[in-house]
Amino acid sequence: MIEVKNLVKTYGDKHAVAGISFKANDGEILGFLGPNGAGKSTTMNILTGYLSSTSGEAYINGHDILEDPIAAKKEIGYLPEFPPLYMDMTVREYLYFVYELRGCRLPRNTHLKEICELVKIDNVYDRRIANLSKGYKQRVGLAQALVGNPNVLILDEPTVGLDPKQIIEIRTLIKKLGKNHTVILSSHILSEVQAVCDRIVVINQGKIVADDTADNLSRELTADHKLIARIDGPKDEVIKLVQTIPGVVSIVADMQRERGVWEYNIEAVEGTDIRRELNRRLMSRNWYIMGLRSSELSLEDIFLKLTMGESVNEFLADKADDLAEQYNEE
Amino acid sequence: MIAILKRETRAYFDSLIGYIFLTAFFAASGILFSVTSLQYGSTDMSGMYSGLFYILLVLIPILTMRTLSEEKRQKTDQLLLTAPLSLSSLVIGKFLSAMIIYSVGVCMTLVYAVVVSFFGAVSWLTVVGNVVGLLLLGAAFISVGIFVSSLTENQVIAAIGGFAAMLALFLIGSIASIIPVKWIANILTNLSFSTRYSPFTYGVFDFSNVLFFISAMGIFLFLTVRVLERRRWS
Numbered sequence: 001m002i003e004v005k006n007l008v009k010t011y012g013d014k015h016a017v018a019g020i021s022f023k024a025n026d027g028e029i030l031g032f033l034g035p036n037g038a039g040k041s042t043t044m045n046i047l048t049g050y051l052s053s054t055s056g057e058a059y060i061n062g063h064d065i066l067e068d069p070i071a072a073k074k075e076i077g078y079l080p081e082f083p084p085l086y087m088d089m090t091v092r093e094y095l096y097f098v099y100e101l102r103g104c105r106l107p108r109n110t111h112l113k114e115i116c117e118l119v120k121i122d123n124v125y126d127r128r129i130a131n132l133s134k135g136y137k138q139r140v141g142l143a144q145a146l147v148g149n150p151n152v153l154i155l156d157e158p159t160v161g162l163d164p165k166q167i168i169e170i171r172t173l174i175k176k177l178g179k180n181h182t183v184i185l186s187s188h189i190l191s192e193v194q195a196v197c198d199r200i201v202v203i204n205q206g207k208i209v210a211d212d213t214a215d216n217l218s219r220e221l222t223a224d225h226k227l228i229a230r231i232d233g234p235k236d237e238v239i240k241l242v243q244t245i246p247g248v249v250s251i252v253a254d255m256q257r258e259r260g261v262w263e264y265n266i267e268a269v270e271g272t273d274i275r276r277e278l279n280r281r282l283m284s285r286n287w288y289i290m291g292l293r294s295s296e297l298s299l300e301d302i303f304l305k306l307t308m309g310e311s312v313n314e315f316l317a318d319k320a321d322d323l324a325e326q327y328n329e330e
Numbered sequence: 331m332i333a334i335l336k337r338e339t340r341a342y343f344d345s346l347i348g349y350i351f352l353t354a355f356f357a358a359s360g361i362l363f364s365v366t367s368l369q370y371g372s373t374d375m376s377g378m379y380s381g382l383f384y385i386l387l388v389l390i391p392i393l394t395m396r397t398l399s400e401e402k403r404q405k406t407d408q409l410l411l412t413a414p415l416s417l418s419s420l421v422i423g424k425f426l427s428a429m430i431i432y433s434v435g436v437c438m439t440l441v442y443a444v445v446v447s448f449f450g451a452v453s454w455l456t457v458v459g460n461v462v463g464l465l466l467l468g469a470a471f472i473s474v475g476i477f478v479s480s481l482t483e484n485q486v487i488a489a490i491g492g493f494a495a496m497l498a499l500f501l502i503g504s505i506a507s508i509i510p511v512k513w514i515a516n517i518l519t520n521l522s523f524s525t526r527y528s529p530f531t532y533g534v535f536d537f538s539n540v541l542f543f544i545s546a547m548g549i550f551l552f553l554t555v556r557v558l559e560r561r562r563w564s
Contacts, residue, residue, distance in 0.1 A: 011564075048412040052562040073414040084409035086337075088344045100333035101413045144409070 001026050002047065002152060002182055007056035009042050009206075016042045018206035019056070024199075026151075029178035031197030031214070032186035039206040040186040041081050044156050047184070048078040060152055074102075077150040079158055083141025087130035091121060091140055094129060095147060104148040115146045118173065134161040142170070146177075153177060155185040159192065171196050225268040226295040228254075229278070232261045233287030239264070241281055247272035261290050331415070334423030338397070339430055348431050351393050355435035358385040363442045373450040375443060379460040380531040382439075383524060386471055387500060391492030393431060394475025395485040397424045398554070403483045411562075417555045425476055425551060432468045436461060456533040463530025466543035467523065471496055473550035480557040499523045 002024040009017040017039045024030040032040045045051040047058050049069045058065045063072035086094055095112050104111070116122040119139045124132055129140060138161050145153055158174065159167045174196055177183060187193050193200050193214070200217050202210040210217060225247075231238050235253055242251045247268045254263040268274045275292065282289060342348030359382060366377025401407040410420055443457045474495050479488040503522030506515045519525050523546075526539045 045408075050408055050411050050562065070414045070416065073412060076412065078408070078412045080405065080408045080412075082405045082408075084404070084406040086341075086406055087404070088341065093340075097333060097337050098409070098413075100336070101410070101415065103414060 001059075001061055002030075002184065003057075003059040004043075004047070005057045007043065007046060007058060008054045009039075009046060009051065010054045015206050017046070017053070020203070020206070020208055021056075022201050022208065022211055024182050024184055026182055027179060028199060029174065029183045029185065029197045031193030031200045032184065032203060033188070033190060033193045033200055034186070034203035035188055038203045040203055041156055042206075043203070044078070044154050044184070044186060045080075048076055048154055049073055050078075050080075074148075075150055076152045076154060077145035077147070079141050079145040079153075079155045081156045081160075083137055083144070085129045085137060085140060085144075088128065090128050091116075091125050091132075091143075094140065095143060098144050098147045102148045106149065111149075112147070115143050118146070119143045120169065135163060135166050138162060139166075139170070142173075151181060153181050153183045153185075155183065157186055157188075159187070167192075225270050225272055225274075227266045227268070227275070227278075228263060228291075228293050228295050229266055229289060230257055230261050230263050230291035231282060231287055232258075232290050233282065233285065235262050237285075238262070238282075238287060241285065242266060242278065245274050245277050245281065247274050258290070263291075265295070331419035331423040331426075334410070334415075334420055335427050335430075338424055338427035341396075342393075342427065342431050345396070347392065347396065351389055351431060352435055354389055354392075355385070356438055358382070358389075359435075359439055359442070363439075367442070367446060371449075373446050373452050375439070375446070375452075375457060375460065376531040376533070378439065378442070379464060380528060382464060383467065383500075383527055386468060387493065387496050390432075390468065390471040390475050390496065391478075391489045393428050394472055394479055394492055395489035396479070397428065397476050398480040398558075399482050399485045399488040403485075411558070417558050418551075421476065421551055421554050421558070425473060428472045428476070429469060432472060433465065436464050436468065439464070453533070459533055459535045460530055462535075463527060463539075466540060466547075467527050467530075470523065470543045470546040470550070473547045473554070474499070477550040477554045477557070480554045496523075 004023070005021050007017055007020045008015065020039070020043060022030070032043070034040050042051065046053045047060070047065065049065050049072065052066065060072040061075045063075065065072045086097070089097070092112075095115070096108070099108055099112065113122070116125060119142050121136060121139050121143055124136055129137065132140065138158070142155070142158060145155065155174070159170050162170060171192070174183060174185065178196075178198070185193075185196065194217075197214050200210070200212060200214050201208055202217075239251050239253060242248055242264070245268075249267045249269055251264050251266045254265055257263050266274070266278075278292075279289060339348075342351075359378060362378040362381040362385075363375070366381065367373070367375055398407075401410060411417075440457070440461065443452050443454075446452050475488075475492040478492040478495055479485075482488050482491065499521075500523050502518050503525045506518035506522065509515045509518065520542075526542050529536050529539055
């Protein structure tokens, strides 16, 4: 279990972390989501005892990282942003070193073999780390964090530099590990934390802007009001027609995908679902929807939404009222 | 600590620095031995031991330049500092591994003494005193070198800085001789590494000098731990 209370880290007068509090329970995968420079790595470095906080407390399984660092560090496996690898060692030598460094008591060869099979580096066991690809280096870094079977895993952007197949493998692995470890992982990719984490903490500019379960957060963050539609019909008239649907803020023709079929980006007022109305109106003109999907919220949208909070909704609600009035007049 | 010690000692030979250091040390001591003892047919080896002081000024920074600077540059310090291990055992582990390499070099001078003993009577007590003196001097220099290495990420700067620091500790004695105020001159003379080391080469085993080098070693290792500690807070 990890408990963080009011953590602050300042560099000069800049607040890298400005009062973060959260809790990660046993067997929970907690995702840190935030853009680069949000304070994710700093928070993780404080939790692992690499940096000291300016103020605030952090407990790892009840051990204060400042008061009782050695007991706290024993509980943690840490994969930093840049895997801390000795380039001139082979994977085997490196893992032996980490094993001794952490004062691990498990039977060495079987334990390390298990880890290597888990992260799939057993085929490069006797190669020098300097000669490995980025993906392998990342996985050796992950292996290092697993040595000694620590209760808490802290993984800073664990899938960076991996190819899509490896990303899926590592995500599956993290999910598996999450069943009997407390895992904190950071990412700047929304879909990644959604796929892996039970709970998501969104950080921006050193502050927590949201802390909720992945399900709740994604429900809140779905973007049904932003659609990408392929419509078979004369472009200018389609645009004119769609604009008359109540709630539509804008429609932009993107490009012609098939003959006579254009792709449009349609944005409606938040909270309104225009899909049925869109269907009905296009049908009445005998134009067809060839494809329809909601566009993903970008990270910027999320921060705008989370940081502006209520004011965004009010702003959008006003806009909706205006449009509805206009429509009624017509 | 043992893990650090093992890895570091290994790394000295993986990175060639260990070989370079020992080769240079053997070459320098060999030349000094030939010039001062063999050429005059003397069993007195103090010339070699006093000459080695200057050699150490250059060689020890090479031995210590990587110790902490390279960890920081490669970001492997994140592994060491987040491991369940105190900062002092980290620093002591690094110190001891440099000491091991250095001691191998120093032991070589005993071989010369053995060679000489075939041709004449060697004052073994003097030789042992010299070896102990050289080990103590090296221990103090190594801790200075590690301290300088903890201040930078660049191993070249660490080497040059280490050399400058050791040169300063050596030259303090010469500066003292031109300072007219007696008590300041006294203090400086007492702090000079060369003033403290030369009695060993005359065969004088003064316990205060032993204590001086051990304290110097302790102080710089302590400062190194403080530097690492402070880095977490800045």
